Amino acid sequence: MKKMMLIMLAFVVALTGFGSLTSAAPSPATPDKKEISQEDTQFLKEMAKSLGIKTEGKDPIAIKKEIHEVLIKKEAEKLGIKTEGKDIQKIAMEVHTAHLKEEAKSLGINTDGKDGKTLMKEVFEAKISKKAKELGIDTKGKNMQQLGKEVHEKMIMVEAEKLKIKTEGKDLKQIADEIRNSQIMSKAKELGLDTKNKEPKELLKEMMIKHPEEVKKLKLFPSYGQHFMFKKHHKMKRED
Numbered sequence: 001m002k003k004m005m006l007i008m009l010a011f012v013v014a015l016t017g018f019g020s021l022t023s024a025a026p027s028p029a030t031p032d033k034k035e036i037s038q039e040d041t042q043f044l045k046e047m048a049k050s051l052g053i054k055t056e057g058k059d060p061i062a063i064k065k066e067i068h069e070v071l072i073k074k075e076a077e078k079l080g081i082k083t084e085g086k087d088i089q090k091i092a093m094e095v096h097t098a099h100l101k102e103e104a105k106s107l108g109i110n111t112d113g114k115d116g117k118t119l120m121k122e123v124f125e126a127k128i129s130k131k132a133k134e135l136g137i138d139t140k141g142k143n144m145q146q147l148g149k150e151v152h153e154k155m156i157m158v159e160a161e162k163l164k165i166k167t168e169g170k171d172l173k174q175i176a177d178e179i180r181n182s183q184i185m186s187k188a189k190e191l192g193l194d195t196k197n198k199e200p201k202e203l204l205k206e207m208m209i210k211h212p213e214e215v216k217k218l219k220l221f222p223s224y225g226q227h228f229m230f231k232k233h234h235k236m237k238r239e240d
Contacts, residue, residue: 026217036060043205050209103127122146152222159221179221187218 036044041060048055048063051070055063072092076083079098083091093116100119101111107126111119128148132139135154139147153172159179160167167175181200188195189205191211195203207215 009081036064044207047205054152064226176221183218183220187214 023102032045044060044063044067045055048067049068053063053066053070063088069088072088072095074102074171075095076091079095081091081094081098086094097116097119100116102124103123104111104119107123109115109119109126111120114122125144128144128151129139131151132147135151137147137150139152142150156176156179157167158174160175163176163182163202165178170178184200184204184207188198188207191207191214193206193210194205196207204215204220
């Protein structure tokens with residue numbers, strides 16, 4: 001059940017596009033990766049500067065944490081959520097719930113008296129069922145986890161065909177990554193960025209600094225196998 005809730009959370013988070021704003025940022029240090037690269041540190045400093053965050057005397061992990069917090073608070077402000085006296089986890093949860101309610105209403109789901117977990121389940125099931133129908137996937141006898149996997153895989157192949165991406169001899173992760181890279185390159189050109197000799201990751205970082213709202217609207221295609229992973233700033237507290 002817990003695994004299913006993680007799947008649902010990541011799916012509905014992906015709907016908002018909010019996760020795209022930090023998708024190019026390096027991960028915090030872990031026991032296996034004790035340092036953030038110099039290139040990523042420079043990116044963090046530039047992004048922090050664009051958000052009005054002072055970086056002098058701060059290590060990259062602390063800077064990244066502040067970036068996440070500022071982005072969450074900015075989103076809360078847009079949604080009319082009060083942040084004073086609340087910790088960042090509570091604000092993030094309220095932002096997530098607000099987006100959930102918006103999505104639920106767009107799907108004709110009644111939100112009255114429902115907690116975040118219930119809404120998340122209903123939104124996930126409605127979105128998956130709707131997408132399965134659009135893609136011509138038979139839903140009979142399948143649970144939501146199976147159906148979600150099939151929907152994601154079919155979406156990859158449909159999008160690849162639309163973008164004229166060759167799929168022969170490639171696994172789903174490779175294809176999904178090519179779709180994502182194509183989205184980034186296309187958007188960068190649309191925004192007038194110089195794309196010559198630049199990798200998609202580098203261009204995404206540049207867009208995040210110069211055009212954060214455009215990145216948010218982009219709703220980047222998820223990498224296969226990562227579609228159902230948490231975004232740290234949307235992580236829910238486990239309910240007892």
